[in-house]
Amino acid sequence: MTDKDNAALEHHSGVWPVMLTPFTDTLEIDWKSLERLIDWYIARGVHGLFANCQSSEMFFLSDEESLKLTKFVVDYTNGRVPVVASGHTASGLSHQxxxxxxxxxxxxDSVIMISNRLATADESPEVFVQRLKEMTAQIPQNVGVGLYECPYPYKRLLPDEAVKWCAESGRYTFIKDTCCNLDMLKRRAKLIEGSELHIANANGQTVLESLKAGCHGYSGVMANFHPQLWVWLVENWKSEPEKAEVLSQYLSSAALLESLDYPVCAKSFQKSIGNFTTELCRTRPIGGYYANHFPTNVEQTLALGDKLVELLGIEVK
Incomplete structure (x- = not known):
């Protein structure tokens, strides 16, 4: 395999934050805050960006807003890192x-399909695979294709047949995996071995073991808090396995921050560091019980991560 082939295979590896969408006080997209967010991700060494996903509140954007959001991220990123995006929210297949x-x-770089859009919860895996093939044929050949097991409005896990077909098709580059099951991740890694398809695990508790099994990186919500630590883990787990084990244990525990009314808690953090002007979401109201825990829990959890990095003697961006 040539260096060029190796580069192509590694193109979708690494850490791919699931991007937040900042809003103004009137719940319009805050483009200046989005610029700051993109620069913040890239300064911390991420390998790519997943724009227009569930964390971006894509189901609560109009088609016009969705398209404008993706185009803005691509243009502002300007080739500094690759960008994949979804915006695949419609129910009707022609609209999709x-x-x-x-x-x-x-x-x-790639267009990401949402698995639960291709079949309803009561439809069979066979129906899903057939629609997957039909929808793939609708996407222009000059762009890659990916899949995301988005948990909203319901989670549809990919059957092995679909994973295998995607790997063999030559069209697919990216799976955002939310199965949270190490045995399934290992099986999927085998199914795609040697292809251009890459698995980005969204589950913080299984990332390190999934990397060992042949998966390719992390694309989860905690990259909105401390992406630089995930970058170090993905880039150094082979060369410094003992430190990687300790860091992974911390990251697994820190990922429980997701339970604090995400994405509000992530937007609250981004506001605290000066990237966002509000923590407003279209998906849910701010305030309530969990809001009282954001500042202290997030601040202390991230401070512990900084201390651990110091104790381990590892260098992060």
């Missing part, structure tokens, strides 16, 4: 095809 084709025209 229109959404995916429009997203493909924004300059993204």
């Amino acid at each position: 095809a229109e959404q995916l084709q429009a997203q493909a025209g924004t300059g993204v």
Whole structure:
């Protein structure tokens, strides 16, 4: 295999934050805050960006907003890192095809389909695979394709047949895996071995073991808090396995911050460091019980991570 082939295979490896969408006081997209967020991710060494996903509140954006959001991320990133995006939210298949084709025209590296859009919860895996093939044929050949097991409005895990077909098709580059099951991750890694398809694990508790099994990186919500630690883990777990084990234990525990009314807690953190002007979401109201825990829990958890980095003697961006 040539160096060029190796580069192509590694292109979708690493840490891919699931991007937040900042809003103004009137719940319009806050483009200046989004610029700061993109710069913040990249300064911390991430390998790519997953724009227009569930963390971006894509189900609460109009088609026009969705397209504008993806195009803005691609243009502002300006090739510093690759960008993949979804915006695949419609129910009707013809509308879905229109959404995916429009997203493909924004300059993204790959267009990401949402698994639960292709079949309802009561439809069979066979129906899902057939629709997957039909929808893939609707996407322009000049852009990569990916899949995301988005848990909203329901989680549809990929059957082995679909994973295998995607790997063999030559079209697929990226799976955002939310199965949270190490045995399944190991099986999927075997199914895609040698292909251009990459598995980005969203589950913080299984990332290190999934890397050992042949998966390719992390694309989860905690990259909105301390992406630099995930970058170090993904880049150094082979060369410094003892330190990686300790860091992984911390990251697994820190990932429990996700339970504090995400994405509000992540936006609250981004506001605290000066990237966002509000913590407003379209998906849920701010305030309530959990809001009282954001500042102290997030601050102390991240401070512990900084201390651990110091104790381990590792260098992060």
